[in-house]
Amino acid sequence: MDLNFTPDEQAFREQIRAWVxxxxxxxxxxxxxxxxxxSRDDMQRWAKILGKNGWLGWGWPKEFGxxxxxxxxxxxxxxxxxxxxxxxxxxxxPVMVAPVIMAFGSPEQQRxxxxxxxxxxxxxxxGYSEPGSGSDLAxxxxxxxxxxxxxxxxxxxxxxxxxxxxxxxxxxVRTSNEGKPQTGISFLLIDMKSPxxxxxxxxxxxxxxxxxxxxxDNVEVPADQLIGEENKGWTYxxxxxxxxxxxxxxxxxxxxxxxxxxxxxxxxxxxDDLRFRDExxxxxxxxxxxxxxxxxxxxxxxxxxxSLDVAGLLKIRGSEIQQRYTELMMLAAGPSAVPLIKEAxxxxxxxxxxxxxxxxxxxxxxYFNMRKTTIYGGSNEVQRNIVAQTVLGS
Amino acid sequence: MDFDFTDDQExxxxxxxxxxxxxxxxxxxxxxxxxxxxxxxxxxxxxxxGITGLAVPEAHGGMGFGAVDAMVIMEELGRGxxxxxxxxxxxxxxxxxxxxxxxxxxxxxxxxxxxxxxxxLAQEERHSRYRLxxxxxxxxxxxxxxxxxxxxxxxxxxxxxxxxxxxxxNGGSLGLFLVxxxxxxxxxxxxxxxxxxxxxDLVLAGAIATELHPAGDARAALELAVDIxxxxxCAEAVGAMDKLVALTVEYMNTRKQFGVPIATFQALxxxxxxxxxxxxxxxxxxxxxxxxLGEPAPARRRALSQxxxxxxxxxxxxxxxxxxxxxxxxxxxxxxxxxxxxxLTVIELTFGxxxxxxxxxxxxxxxxxxxxA
Numbered sequence: 001m002d003l004n005f006t007p008d009e010q011a012f013r014e015q016i017r018a019w020v021x022x023x024x025x026x027x028x029x030x031x032x033x034x035x036x037x038x039s040r041d042d043m044q045r046w047a048k049i050l051g052k053n054g055w056l057g058w059g060w061p062k063e064f065g066x067x068x069x070x071x072x073x074x075x076x077x078x079x080x081x082x083x084x085x086x087x088x089x090x091x092x093x094p095v096m097v098a099p100v101i102m103a104f105g106s107p108e109q110q111r112x113x114x115x116x117x118x119x120x121x122x123x124x125x126x127g128y129s130e131p132g133s134g135s136d137l138a139x140x141x142x143x144x145x146x147x148x149x150x151x152x153x154x155x156x157x158x159x160x161x162x163x164x165x166x167x168x169x170x171x172x173v174r175t176s177n178e179g180k181p182q183t184g185i186s187f188l189l190i191d192m193k194s195p196x197x198x199x200x201x202x203x204x205x206x207x208x209x210x211x212x213x214x215x216x217d218n219v220e221v222p223a224d225q226l227i228g229e230e231n232k233g234w235t236y237x238x239x240x241x242x243x244x245x246x247x248x249x250x251x252x253x254x255x256x257x258x259x260x261x262x263x264x265x266x267x268x269x270x271x272d273d274l275r276f277r278d279e280x281x282x283x284x285x286x287x288x289x290x291x292x293x294x295x296x297x298x299x300x301x302x303x304x305x306x307s308l309d310v311a312g313l314l315k316i317r318g319s320e321i322q323q324r325y326t327e328l329m330m331l332a333a334g335p336s337a338v339p340l341i342k343e344a345x346x347x348x349x350x351x352x353x354x355x356x357x358x359x360x361x362x363x364x365x366x367y368f369n370m371r372k373t374t375i376y377g378g379s380n381e382v383q384r385n386i387v388a389q390t391v392l393g394s
Numbered sequence: 395m396d397f398d399f400t401d402d403q404e405x406x407x408x409x410x411x412x413x414x415x416x417x418x419x420x421x422x423x424x425x426x427x428x429x430x431x432x433x434x435x436x437x438x439x440x441x442x443x444g445i446t447g448l449a450v451p452e453a454h455g456g457m458g459f460g461a462v463d464a465m466v467i468m469e470e471l472g473r474g475x476x477x478x479x480x481x482x483x484x485x486x487x488x489x490x491x492x493x494x495x496x497x498x499x500x501x502x503x504x505x506x507x508x509x510x511x512x513x514x515l516a517q518e519e520r521h522s523r524y525r526l527x528x529x530x531x532x533x534x535x536x537x538x539x540x541x542x543x544x545x546x547x548x549x550x551x552x553x554x555x556x557x558x559x560x561x562x563x564n565g566g567s568l569g570l571f572l573v574x575x576x577x578x579x580x581x582x583x584x585x586x587x588x589x590x591x592x593x594x595d596l597v598l599a600g601a602i603a604t605e606l607h608p609a610g611d612a613r614a615a616l617e618l619a620v621d622i623x624x625x626x627x628c629a630e631a632v633g634a635m636d637k638l639v640a641l642t643v644e645y646m647n648t649r650k651q652f653g654v655p656i657a658t659f660q661a662l663x664x665x666x667x668x669x670x671x672x673x674x675x676x677x678x679x680x681x682x683x684x685x686x687l688g689e690p691a692p693a694r695r696r697a698l699s700q701x702x703x704x705x706x707x708x709x710x711x712x713x714x715x716x717x718x719x720x721x722x723x724x725x726x727x728x729x730x731x732x733x734x735x736x737x738l739t740v741i742e743l744t745f746g747x748x749x750x751x752x753x754x755x756x757x758x759x760x761x762x763x764x765x766x767a
Binding site for chain 1: 657667668685763766
């Protein structure tokens with residue numbers, strides 16, 4: 001047993017750190033550190049910087065143009081970018097659909113779609129949830145009917161994160177009503193500029209436009225955009241879920257935000273209030289424990305000696321911690337978090353009002369925003385079902 | 395970064411587990427509790443395995459093994475609810491003896507390795523509440539020897555110990571003194587503890603003592619000894635929780651109500667998921683505690699307090715919920731679950747409870763946080 005990273009891993013970390021320092025634009029990291037809204041351009045800009053260096057698909061194997069890093073190297077990359085204040089890479093392309101295309105797509109599909117994902121040129125969205133299909137995803141109803149060389153798609157997807165920017169969307173669609181609900185689902189790649197697609201914003205309680213409804217009205221999708229076999233989509237989607245391991249805990253971002261909690265508490269004069277400080281201390285213990293759990297998973301992956309099936313635990317704990325740090329930041333601001341300032345998440349406004357404590361203005365909105373974390377990606381209650389099944393053996 | 399155990403460590407685990415299964419089943423343990431909570435025969439069994447001298451330097455007849463080996467043993471002793479004071483003698487006191495320059499220390503170390511000697515730390519007092527220097531016991535020089543006066547509580551092994559390492563103040567500074575069992579002006583008042591083990595209060599009325607650690611280095615030695623003790627307790631707790639959770643899972647799958655196993659009820663399934671969460675967080679922080687023992691004091695102390703906070707929370711949640719999930723059978727003396735619960739409870743009250751260590755984490759907090767901070 002050894003807690004420390006190997007000299008090689010340390011050197012790798014240093015290399016990433018130096019590169020991020022030299023390449024992450026300060027305007028962007030300043031925004032990330034102060035809850036300032038990131039524009040599509042900000043996100044694209046960082047994606048393309050990574051893409052140019054071959055790191056937007058940082059989890060990709062070499063054969064598809066990725067760096068071929070192991071689990072520990074991926075973790076170190078994620079940690080160094082998060083700690084430096086890089087935006088979270090929008091995962092739908094490089095992290096979510098790309099592994100499916102690599103595993104189940106045809107060589108032609110791989111040649112066609114992977115380069116645009118790797119470079120950051122093409123923005124992907126995810127079309128899974130529907131108004132009637134949340135935790136029970138397999139009940140989805142959006143239909144795709146084969147007609148000649150096309151599928152005709154009708155239905156509605158929802159909670160499509162950043163779908164307003166999407167160029168392409170990968171969708172789970174119903175191609176059969178026979179057998180179990182899971183066996184009639186297919187995995188389709190759809191150009192969002194296709195006639196018949198309408199994207200409508202959903203405004204969330206923080207006043208932000210982050211998620212959307214996507215309507216499909218007789219949308220023609222060329223049949224060569226079906227991944228793998230018809231009615232096997234559920235299997236491919238599950239592969240995708242299994243692909244998300246330690247990243248799901250987002251512990252690196254939690255470390256960065258914990259530092260921010262402390263800075264805000266100091267600025268707001270509650271750091272020396274022992275009752276408040278103890279709450280930060282509790283969160284600090286939670287973050288260290290989560291990080292240790294993540295490291296255990298990485299070590300198990302590296303050595304292959306012991307299997308560690310704790311993905312559900314990582315999702316539950318990670319999301320709870322994300323909610324907790326935004327909650328503590330808001331509580332630290334106290335009454336100063338109350339005014340609703342629509343411009344609070346704009347860089348210009350924050351700069352103008354810097355002297356008046358502008359940095360606390362977005363904290364309530366951030367807290368509201370984070371309620372999503374225990375709901376999305378398989379609600380924490382669904383995760384508990386999965387954990388319980390593993391523990392109880394049935 | 396590597397959390398695998400070596401083949402030797404797996405063998406060590408196997409050896410201890412087999413010993414527990416063969417020589418320390420629940421009925422055997424019950425008979426030891428009835429007889430006062432300490433079995434000389436069981437201690438000899440541990441000595442025969444060679445592990446009482448685990449941390450004793452090889453020059454003194456021990457194995458000179460490290461912290462991870464200790465963790466492996468503690469997990470297994472926790473799983474078996476072993477009452478004998480392995481951590482107190484073979485880890486905590488052994489550290490204080492191995493770092494002492496006193497001639498008697500070497501002799502005691504050899505005794506620990508053979509299983510003849512049980513030396514334990516007597517640190518806690520009625521009002522010290524886990525604070526190492528908030529003690530009233532005094533030490534005064536008397537010719538070549540020392541005389542120690544004061545009262546110590548919750549001393550492990552108690553009547554079964556052969557000597558005590560007593561923390562005491564001389565002037566304003568803390569020292570550590572060795573007082574032999576049977577010394578004149580030492581009264582040992584033995585009692586059983588809530589978890590069935592043996593302990594005692596010590597009344598020292600000028601008991602004759604030798605100096606183990608002089609003022610100056612005693613504080614640092616004691617802090618590290620306590621941290622070694624915390625890491626050991628964390629590992630013991632993980633072993634105990636592992637077994638308690640396994641018992642609970644088995645019970646949920648066999649106990650039927652309303653015509654079905656209670657493991658089918660979602661309210662209980664989610665509770666079990668939360669229990670599993672607390673168990674894995676605890677295991678993670680137990681590793682953290684052990685692997686941080688070699689760090690410089692400030693980082694080490696912060697880490698050990700962080701671990702004890704997590705363990706405190708986990709032990710209480712896992713203990714309470716596993717009793718709850720068992721229903722009525724969980725509160726009986728007859729069934730093992732309650733005994734695990736009681737041991738977990740006593741572990742929280744040893745070397746600092748959750749609130750005490752939360753205060754330590756709070757006081758030692760820095761700008762950055764994380765495993766490597």
